[in-house]
Amino acid sequence: MFALIVRRLALGLITIGLVSVIIFLGVEALPGDACTAVLERDAVGEALEKCRETMGLNTPALTRYGAWIGGALHGDFGLSANGQERISDLVGFRVRNSLLLAAGALSVGIPLALCLGTLAALRRDTWVDILFSTGAILAMTIPEFVAATLLILIFAIWLGWVPAIVLTPADAQPLEFFPEFILAAVVLTMLMVAHIMRMVRSSMIDAMASDYVQMATLKGVPYWRIVFRHALPNALLPAINVIALTVAWLLGGVVVVEVVFNYPGLGRLLVDAISGRDLPVVQAITMIVAATYVGVNLFADILSLALNPRLRSHQMRVR
Amino acid sequence: MANPPLIDIRKLCIGFSGRGGTILPVLHDVDLAVCRGESLGIVGESGSGKSTLALAAMGYLKHGLEKIDGEVIYDGVDMFARSPKELQRIRGGKLGLIPQNSGQSLTPTLRIGQQIDEVLHLHCTLPKALHEARAIDLLTQVRLPDPRAILRRYPHELSGGQQQRVAIAMALAGEPDALLLDEPTTGLDVTTQAHILDLLRELAVTRKMAMVYVSHDLGVIARVCDRVLVLYAGETVLIGPAAEVLRDPAHPYARALLASIPRLCDQQLPRALNGRPPSPGSHHHGCAFAQRCALATETCRTERPPMTAGAGSQSTRCLYPDRVSEIDIRGGGGAVPMVCPADSPPALTLKDVTIRYQRPSLLARLRHRALNPATVEGISLTLRHGESLGMVGESGSGKSTILKAIAGLLAPAEGQILLDDNTLLGTTVERRRPDQLRRLQIVFQNPDASLNPRQSVAEILSQPLRLYFGLRGEALQDRMVALLDAVRLGASYLDRRPGQLSGGEKQRVAVARAFAADPRIVLCDEITSALDVSVQAAVLELLNDLKRVHGTAFIFVSHNLAIVRVLSDRVAVLYQGRLCEIGPTAAVYSQPSHPYTEVLLSAVLEPDPDHAPRLLTEDRAELSPPERGCPFQRRCPVKAGAICETDAPPWQETGNGHAIRCHLPLTALQNRICG
């Protein structure tokens, strides 16, 4: 068991290491560098040389990679392209804001998805199931910006219940976001619920059709006890990894939604940085998001290992 | 009987909705009654509706099935009319079920203790404090060693036999008056099966329960039941006392079924039952068995026979109960097995073959850690031209592993495999020449897995023909048709895909594919174990024919000792990947014999009410062979002493090529171990 966790951890670290290499090389391969971006048209001759020297861009790539990754390990991603701001300061509040949004969506979304998925599975092929499943497909297939736009149209413009976009600055107190970020959270919750619900539904259907649920019925176990004690724990095991993927996506990849609602999170900063060709910031954000992705998946792996007795001993035997 | 039946099923019809809303019947007008203290066996082949019937007795139908008509009366009240609350009270309490596959019927995320406790909590008036003691008591009753430890285990940590015992303990926890058993020993090793049946018999006698025992195996039914009901295509075709049904059944199907079962004492092959049963849900006029029946007349095809009195106190669904005795029920009434001359030259030689599944890791090698005992070790044997060699052993005996190594799918760690006795074969297929590969063909256990579902029969058969003989066009077509004829399928099968064939037909295609290579040696890996008994006999007959016509040598791996006996010239007995005994079939099946052979032979069940298996050893599951000494040391009923644990036993020759590997002297092995 312990050895298995260590193995997973090592794999996760290797992946993060590879991500950092890909990001570094990716940026490296692009034409131009931070100096050409800052100096723009002045990026010729002496000025360029001088700038490169001050930013340490003349040293070999390996050295720069080492310095970058070394700093990143301490939470220090250096300066932004214009040389004015520390990236860690820039990113800090944005990370918090993105986490805030994710927490809002997750705290409602996961319980809701589990309930809806279970219910749809138990009422399989009835109108409840059809309604939920169709809803899920719609939520999954309609692009985020479309859903966001429609919600704004309905709830902010026609009904006037909530503000359409977020105007609060990035470094405001968490509570100050409250009425404004609701719509953004709703869009994310919808998407997340749709994905997790479908997964829970199908694995719950499998569980309810299993021999052990049939046996439990024929042992006279009451229906709801079968659902909660026999079927659900088994159905949730394969769902853990899907939930993890969704969470990872929530924590990092919600660029579009943040842009639509003008929400000062990591995603919007990323778009701004890309538009402004602020490559150090792009690198930093990518690294943070990738690390979160790997971390969350790692956590899910370890969690399902801990919860699934079959997986636990199976893996040990295979090794 | 004076007292009213505990389970009384009347005119039960169950079906499912097909396309277009028509109701397709799975069970048709089934009546049965079981009293307290009585046991009824329900026999049928796959698709006969026997499991549906057992579950219906609990008022339960699988998803998609519905009750069309009839009643299932338990203790005076129709199960289908009871409220969910009442059903919950009865199921698992007074009416217990022991399922077919306990491994999948136990909830994987709950410990055994929690699952037994749940039943006690629901159905038992004992105070909570006594539950654990009761659970331990129950596990002891089903003869599980170390019950306290078992309570803390998860289902997957137990062996198949242990899981089945846990399921029995769980059914007993509700103190049932009636017990339904749905193929509870299918898939278990013979010795384990014999033990479980012994336990069930004892329970039935001591607890005076009503038992309904569903099985495809007449041998099992013979062992545990007072009365037998034979189901065919969802209909009761025969019902009567077990002894009468097994000795002189009054229905042609039951007679043909009996004749198709291979028995240990048979000199001839079992007689095959032609055709296949109607698929579940298909409509038929007249007698369902008419198409396969030797006595069928025109009336049989148009008129559905009623249940009438047959020989003794049986009732049979046959229009000609007086004529049924024309059908021979003796097994071994089939073809004469082909015997190979004892002096034919060797076709395949194995020298000291050892196979390991896990390769030692680098770390283990660096630390000089001792290797785990090999999965298969020191196998030396010779297969002569035209000979069939049977390999028997329980699960984990390494018999399939050896076949894979011979076929070149698995490289042995040590030892040599020689074609004839002089051509060394490469360890894997990549190192063998096409001609060598052609001479050696393998047929797998499960045709569903061994035939590519995306290819038609023509594509499947054309592969070896093109590869080995470069056949094209007309020549290819002719050869394929000839091959299909040889396995008694017609040219019309060429365009079909495996999904459109029955199990037996698929296995014939697999056999035809092997013979397309015109092989000298064919390796058969449990090729009949996925088939129904009646179909199995036909495949055995086919193999015997092919052996006669082509002079092909076979290695025939099976766990069924009766099948191996009728088909083999010589037999090798394996335990935990080591040879225990090898020799001519007659010699192996008689004295003197290795203690393990003796254990296996005495555990065999026969469809004969007078025959009882003997239990010579406990059915402990062993995960890996012992590191030293005799592989059978831990279960041997006649262990010679400490030497069995330290030294590998010597081969002792009894003459005629028969050899036994045991420390005990041959004279001690000469006598049957217990009477």
Place this chain on the structure above:
Amino acid sequence: MSTATLTARVVCILRDMLARPSGAIGLTLVGLHLVIAVTSPWIAPFDYTEMNATMTLSGPSAEHWLGTDHLGRDVFSRMLLGGREALLITGIATPVALLWGGFLGVFLGLRGGWLDEVLMRVVDAFLALPGILPLLVLITVFGSGGEVLMPTLAFFFGIPVIRVARAAAHEVVARDFISAARARGHRPLDIVRRELMPNVTDTLLVEGAMRWSWMLLGFSALSFLGFGVAPPRPDWGLMVSDARVYMSLAPWGVIAPVIALSTLIIGINLTADALAKTLGLDQSRKAVV
């Protein structure tokens, strides 16, 4: 497989799909979109650049069925034309992604060993990159023409296909018919072509349909963010983005492209669903008896 049997099989699958409600609706929607995409330059009532300065943000009328946008351009015409670029680019990028991802995945699944181990780590690393970020970076640097978008989409959407194909190959290789073919001594390439691929392609086909819809989602998100199709060319994502500002005045400008995009993606999803069921890959389907 010969061309004739292949055609027969395709016809057979299509017929089976049309027999299911999801397949019938899905194929109709996708077909309709394809027809519109091909014919729209001829059937669109207005040119997509044609501005009517006197009629900006007008509602539906006989002349402009779905009204006009903020520059007075006909929304209906732009809606008809707005899917062409997306369909063309994703329509080429999807098969390319499927092919390279599929081949590499199957190859790795069969080969195993250190190469598999190393490349799968790289795949993991790529999957950890946040969503459309790599696309954004490449596009900002190299521009957003089709010649950049197509290979970029094909590359990044091919990476998850590697995983799927590899898993499918693993599953098939463990089956006995592969062992049987090996034991007969067929060449490895023949085994892959004849025994393995027919079983893997089913999985890949369904995967391809799903990837297509995700790629369309990604593409429209890029356009929406202003990194995709360059104005004034019409694109649904861009149209939503433009019309969003005037949403309260002229909701049709948003709703029209939204409906167009959604029907296409729903159509693809329904088709994928029907395809999976037809090919028997649907997990939740269980036999009755």
